[in-house]
Amino acid sequence: MKDALRKLQTDIGHDFSDHAILETALTHSSHANESANPSEHNERLEFLGDAVLELCVSEELFSRFPQAPEGALTLLRSKLVSEPALAELARKCDLDRCIRLGKGEESQGGRQRDSLLSDALEAIFAAVFLDGGFEAARRSIRKIFSGMWPESLVEPKSKDYKSRLQELTQKRYKARPVYSLADSRGPEHEKLFEVRLILPDGHEVTASGSSVKKAEQMAAKKALGDIRDTLDP
Amino acid sequence: MKDALRKLQTDIGHDFSDHAILETALTHSSHANESANPSEHNERLEFLGDAVLELCVSEELFSRFPQAPEGALTLLRSKLVSEPALAELARKCDLDRCIRLGKGEESQGGRQRDSLLSDALEAIFAAVFLDGGFEAARRSIRKIFSGMWPESLVEPKSKDYKSRLQELTQKRYKARPVYSLADSRGPEHEKLFEVRLILPDGHEVTASGSSVKKAEQMAAKKALGDIRDTLDP
Numbered sequence: 525m526k527d528a529l530r531k532l533q534t535d536i537g538h539d540f541s542d543h544a545i546l547e548t549a550l551t552h553s554s555h556a557n558e559s560a561n562p563s564e565h566n567e568r569l570e571f572l573g574d575a576v577l578e579l580c581v582s583e584e585l586f587s588r589f590p591q592a593p594e595g596a597l598t599l600l601r602s603k604l605v606s607e608p609a610l611a612e613l614a615r616k617c618d619l620d621r622c623i624r625l626g627k628g629e630e631s632q633g634g635r636q637r638d639s640l641l642s643d644a645l646e647a648i649f650a651a652v653f654l655d656g657g658f659e660a661a662r663r664s665i666r667k668i669f670s671g672m673w674p675e676s677l678v679e680p681k682s683k684d685y686k687s688r689l690q691e692l693t694q695k696r697y698k699a700r701p702v703y704s705l706a707d708s709r710g711p712e713h714e715k716l717f718e719v720r721l722i723l724p725d726g727h728e729v730t731a732s733g734s735s736v737k738k739a740e741q742m743a744a745k746k747a748l749g750d751i752r753d754t755l756d757p
Numbered sequence: 758m759k760d761a762l763r764k765l766q767t768d769i770g771h772d773f774s775d776h777a778i779l780e781t782a783l784t785h786s787s788h789a790n791e792s793a794n795p796s797e798h799n800e801r802l803e804f805l806g807d808a809v810l811e812l813c814v815s816e817e818l819f820s821r822f823p824q825a826p827e828g829a830l831t832l833l834r835s836k837l838v839s840e841p842a843l844a845e846l847a848r849k850c851d852l853d854r855c856i857r858l859g860k861g862e863e864s865q866g867g868r869q870r871d872s873l874l875s876d877a878l879e880a881i882f883a884a885v886f887l888d889g890g891f892e893a894a895r896r897s898i899r900k901i902f903s904g905m906w907p908e909s910l911v912e913p914k915s916k917d918y919k920s921r922l923q924e925l926t927q928k929r930y931k932a933r934p935v936y937s938l939a940d941s942r943g944p945e946h947e948k949l950f951e952v953r954l955i956l957p958d959g960h961e962v963t964a965s966g967s968s969v970k971k972a973e974q975m976a977a978k979k980a981l982g983d984i985r986d987t988l989d990p
Contacts, residue, residue, distance in 0.1 A: 554975065557966045560946065570827065571819070571830050578811060579811070594804040628949070628964055629964075653816075659891075718861055731861055731862075732861030733790045734791050739861075742787065
């Protein structure tokens with residue numbers, strides 16, 4: 525256990541001043557629940573660590589891919605911080621050996637559960653953040669994720685809003701959205717085109733752009749947003 | 758516009774060294790799309806700023822409510838960073854006056870749309886973070902949110918897992934979950950109780966704790982997790 529704790533601190537590149545906080549990060553709620561004097565467990569740290577991780581990963585992707593649109597960055601981030609990915613990183617640091625588990629949870633194989641490991645790794649990031657500040661947490665996360673950053677950007681499907689909207693309306697209404705040019709105005713060199721888009725259910729959206737193509741894309745994007753709003757109120 | 762920009766920088770407590778980044782944060786995609794030479798718009802910054810905000814708000818709640826369970830913190834955070842709450846803060850800083858919008862978006866009232874304002878405020882937080890570092894962003898966010906932090910904790914319903922599970926099974930199966938003591942072991946002063954919980958559909962879960970009550974709560978929590986997994990695969 526002592527060896528594993530040493531390896532963990534080497535792997536994350538941070539030596540804790542406050543060992544109590546490291547211990548809390550490594551304590552699963554099942555352990556705390558089983559002891560007569562419940563000690564602190566790592567759920568609060570996981571809440572904070574999730575946000576520490578999200579910012580550090582976002583910042584790294586933002587600077588690595590200066591041309592990437594928001595949607596592509598979001599997609600990359602969600603892969604990097606997914607439960608299986610984090611659990612894998614946790615195992616590499618021998619975090620599974622360090623966690624304090626309740627006996628019940630232990631006997632049910634909790635020590636190797638992805639969700640438990642990924643939560644504990646997030647708690648560790650919060651512990652580093654509280655112990656050493658944002659810079660320390662950033663260093664730690666970069667160290668753990670080194671070699672994991674994607675080399676290149678796979679353009680997400682989401683870029684082409686028109687295609688996505690058409691797929692959706694075909695599926696839902698067995699019909700396509702209809703685009704029409706509603707207006708064009710302004711002098712020749714900075715003409716503005718306004719496009720009207722009508723969904724098969726009659727819902728109307730308008731948008732403008734410096735070309736008809738751009739205006740259509742914007743209109744499709746809006747329509748997708750409206751449809752999403754009706755799905756997740 | 759110049760006055761509004763000045764007020765904005767005073768309100769967020771940050772004077773930008775790099776004015777280009779502030780301009781990007783204030784540029785909506787509709788503006789970029791309408792110009793013949795598309796300038797940068799704020800969607801990438803919004804991606805980063807969302808994470809900056811999430812961490813700063815999480816950290817503040819974490820330290821303000823040292824006894825609050827994770828669920829309560831998550832609930833408080835989601836209220837503070839909700840779209841209407843952020844839009845309100847954006848209006849207080851006159852952000853609506855500073856945003857560069859496309860003509861189409863403008864004519865459709867986009868300048869007062871909550872989603873547009875809240876996205877722009879997040880982009881501003883990213884701009885402060887990139888211009889002045891994490892400390893500057895934290896200061897800014899604390900300044901903007903001063904007076905908004907909740908005074909006390911409203912315990913979320915989620916704390917009592919047994920009650921929540923019972924509500925759910927009543928609704929879904931018109932029946933209650935059944936708890937039974939499966940095992941108790943260990944010496945008297947640190948006895949461990951294992952509880953079995955059977956859902957009306959036959960699904961079984963076991964959990965342990967230092968009292969039957971704690972073990973039942975843990976079992977109910979697990980069962981709720983399992984049910985959630987079947988709902989959101």
